[in-house]
Amino acid sequence: MFSNSSAGAIVPFSASPVGPSHEAEGGRQATIRELMPYFLGYGKVELRWAAGTLASYEDAMGWVIRWLGEIPPGRITSQHILLIKAECAKRNVGPNRIAHHLAALKAFLRFCQLGVGIETMDVKQIRMPRIPKREVQFLTPDEIQQYVSAIPIRKGPKSFDMKWLCFRTLVEVLLGTGVRISEALSLKRSSINFQTGEATIIGKGNKERVIFFSPRSLSWVKEYLLRRQDRGEALFVIGRYGKGLQQQVALSWFRRFRTSIRFSKPVTAHMLRHTVATTLLFNGCPIGHIKEILGHDRLITTCNFYLGADKRAAKKAHGDFLDYERGE
Numbered sequence: 591m592f593s594n595s596s597a598g599a600i601v602p603f604s605a606s607p608v609g610p611s612h613e614a615e616g617g618r619q620a621t622i623r624e625l626m627p628y629f630l631g632y633g634k635v636e637l638r639w640a641a642g643t644l645a646s647y648e649d650a651m652g653w654v655i656r657w658l659g660e661i662p663p664g665r666i667t668s669q670h671i672l673l674i675k676a677e678c679a680k681r682n683v684g685p686n687r688i689a690h691h692l693a694a695l696k697a698f699l700r701f702c703q704l705g706v707g708i709e710t711m712d713v714k715q716i717r718m719p720r721i722p723k724r725e726v727q728f729l730t731p732d733e734i735q736q737y738v739s740a741i742p743i744r745k746g747p748k749s750f751d752m753k754w755l756c757f758r759t760l761v762e763v764l765l766g767t768g769v770r771i772s773e774a775l776s777l778k779r780s781s782i783n784f785q786t787g788e789a790t791i792i793g794k795g796n797k798e799r800v801i802f803f804s805p806r807s808l809s810w811v812k813e814y815l816l817r818r819q820d821r822g823e824a825l826f827v828i829g830r831y832g833k834g835l836q837q838q839v840a841l842s843w844f845r846r847f848r849t850s851i852r853f854s855k856p857v858t859a860h861m862l863r864h865t866v867a868t869t870l871l872f873n874g875c876p877i878g879h880i881k882e883i884l885g886h887d888r889l890i891t892t893c894n895f896y897l898g899a900d901k902r903a904a905k906k907a908h909g910d911f912l913d914y915e916r917g918e
Contacts, residue, residue, distance in 0.1 A: 621661060629647075630647070653677075726864050728864045743755045743758050756828070767801045771837060772837055776791060
């Protein structure tokens with residue numbers, strides 16, 4: 591993989607069917623940093639990780655390398671895991687972020703074991719931090735109407751502000767499909783079947799799935815496309831030349847709009863996804879169907895997030911059955 595080097599420099603890896611050998615004859619073990627390109631390539635090709643997953647794991651492993659130094663993965667021990675947690679504590683890193691760093695390291699060590707044949711510590715020894723369960727935040731039907739009505743889509747009686755029309759349509763699509771914002775922004779004009787109200791997307795984990803549009807969201811998409819004057823293929827664009835709307839820009843729109851209207855709840859794109867799920871649940875939709883609509887891999891994920899979100903049934907049961915004088 592690398593050319594021969596002089597004494598004291600990096601020793602070349604020898605080629606093998608599964609990738610670089612972790613130790614050349616008479617040399618030393620490859621370090622975490624040296625194995626990172628192969629790890630990311632393995633994730634992209636073998637595990638079909640999305641670009642966002644690859645970028646976040648690369649960032650997380652960058653911090654691991656800063657804290658642990660240039661060491662071979664086979665020498666990582668439980669003490670190094672404690673060091674990572676201590677460094678996170680110094681920086682007041684929250685439990686979710688710590689869990690992400692450790693998840694990246696676990697994935698890297700599994701790659702070393704399975705893809706390269708390096709003997710490493712058992713990843714089961716890496717204990718994840720306890721993440722407190724939070725209440726799911728969502729919008730009520732009245733709050734949805736207040737929020738979308740405040741989006742200033744018109745410049746005048748007969749003219750539209752295309753940036754805000756794009757934002758309104760994005761909000762309506764998120765509310766009408768339940769997709770993640772990355773999935774919404776990946777949509778193309780040609781990917782939507784306006785007859786069936788469906789589209790095929792590549793979702794989380796590079797998995798193909800079909801999403802469904804509500805009639806209202808489909809109407810907003812048609813209105814937005816009708817007003818567009820560019821020929822860009824992306825469904826959501828910024829500017830007059832049809833350049834696809836990027837996720838960071840879209841998220842900044844959410845933040846700025848929330849600040850400008852001083853809305854009572856901190857509305858985010860992900861809160862709209864929660865709103866779809868809770869609305870379906872409150873209206874009696876079976877949890878298995880909610881799983882499919884949201885594109886969750888496992889039913890337990892949907893249950894952990896949303897079962898218990900509807901407090902009305904629990905309150906009714908409390909009132910009906912908590913009676914100390916019944917039967918006397």
